Amino acid sequence: MIVRKGVTAKDVAKLAGVSQSTVSRVFFEGAMVSERTKKKVLAAAEELGYGPNEFARSLITNRTKIIGLVMKGVKNPFYPHVLKEFATAFKRLGYSILFVHTNNDEIQKDDIMTLLNYKVAGVIITDATLSLKVTEDFKANKIPLVFFNRKAGMKDFFSVCTNNYEASRHIAEFLIQKGCEDMVYISGNHDTSTSREREMGFVEVLKKHHVHYKKYTSDYTFAGGYTTGQQMVTENKVPSGIFVANDIMALGVLGALRENGISIPETTKVIGFDNIDMSAWPTNSLTTWEQPIVEMVEQTVRYMMAEIKEYSGVSGNIEVQGRLVERKTT
Amino acid sequence: MIVRKGVTAKDVAKLAGVSQSTVSRVFFEGAMVSERTKKKVLAAAEELGYGPNEFARSLITNRTKIIGLVMKGVKNPFYPHVLKEFATAFKRLGYSILFVHTNNDEIQKDDIMTLLNYKVAGVIITDATLSLKVTEDFKANKIPLVFFNRKAGMKDFFSVCTNNYEASRHIAEFLIQKGCEDMVYISGNHDTSTSREREMGFVEVLKKHHVHYKKYTSDYTFAGGYTTGQQMVTENKVPSGIFVANDIMALGVLGALRENGISIPETTKVIGFDNIDMSAWPTNSLTTWEQPIVEMVEQTVRYMMAEIKEYSGVSGNIEVQGRLVERKTT
DNA sequence: CTGAAAGCGCTTACAG
């Protein structure tokens, strides 16, 4: 079949011997057409290479089958993986992904305008934030919005996350059980809910058990983790247990520690968060907390589709559990 | 400014005291409007939160400011990086990215229909292939098509690549100069032009210098490289020089070799291709051939914009050079 | 430089 330019419903109608409205109905889900005319129309469409013009369609329905996906950190493999899962899940439902990359933590106005002007069916924001003003725009246009792996600063939104607090408590218990007597938490960017929650859960348990700890502030990148690792060595402050706020940073820490001849897990135990593919590589074999991406994506998609069907604008926060993946660094 | 639903050019026209056509002209690049009315209209638009409806627009112009980007291997960090650069470059030009992920080597029909129905301004295909029939669809619709980092099987297309052949010749010369007397080439998926060209350039030089070599076939993944590395060790056939068709696979090879106590670069020298960020990590420090992503993206964008402006459908192949990045594995 | 009007390709009441 060759899709030709300018083949319209009218052309198909003529060939099939029906009205243009009927052709439209055949391609519009939920409209009433008899099985017989449907077949006739479909055959004609196939012959002419017809596909409905999405723009004409959207002009009327005032909505597209496009989901805007806003992403910042493509350097952390976690996010490309998320992107892939979203693309797959939404494709199955007939939706496409408009990919918006933002360099800044806060999404810029022109990106928002793009999303709004293309009348996207919904917006997913992974590792960026939105100003309150902008979120009003989405609400005013009844465009559902989900924060993925990040809680919105304000109460009024919907987010899907791993239960970072609980996970980090588990991690603390696990490390204590493994015999760690002094610990370090290496944070990601401090303005992220993920980093703060992970710290909170971890620290609470340490305090309860009267375990000494120290916090290093880093930035969710490999380089950041590496630098922090070096710093600990230089300061002669390598503890027996380290919880790093994400895997990519943990790999940096691991690199620095190993380079300095610190034996892992004997001298120091390291645990990350995410369970990115790289963590499973035999050369890394990083113990970590798995974020169940597929489950998180499913939850997001489910909410999104419900909101697309009937907009409610409900806020809330879905938390999935994830699980500890024990490997050779502990 | 809050963008409100249903604010149309008509509303702006009324507020500004002009005709709807004039409002349209203000927002349509290249149309004639006096500076004075333009200001008036812009002020009214700002007040009402008006943005032109992209669909109504596209319905007439029969084109969008959307570029379709088809990508398969998001697990190789090279491609997320490419995605980011494209998103950035096109955003600057006012274009958005429709991200199409394909699981299969060959793009599926429904993905093509999506691209076609959304009347994308152009399509970029990174690591996937297209059937000849489908490319006809694009041609018939005068939609420019670029293969990025892959040459089309057929002659009739436009592609942007690193000069893999020349690069691989350099790599062979370099390894020979470093004293390697027997070599291995580890290929990526064999149906990719990149892997074949890299092999060809490499092998030609080795033959000229009468250097013994062996080829292993792998798949462009870390796991594939790791397995191949293990295999070489098991077969007791670790050579003094290894050229791996891409970095992520080279890291796998490196992992396997190091795990087996093979000292690098003393016993064996390893060189990759791409120069992904990870290769520069101190723990890896992989010597590699850099693909100049930014330059490749620029070339692609330039061709794309020219074709969008005036479609010619010319075929061709732009090859950029790249450069050797020497690190600790050689 | 600006306005009135036609029309892009659909969806969707409204009749029948």
Add this chain to the structure above:
DNA sequence: CTGAAAGCGCTTACAG
């Protein structure tokens, strides 16, 4: 279940 007709929000000749 199907057709004729209105209309979504724009762009673009055509006049003036």
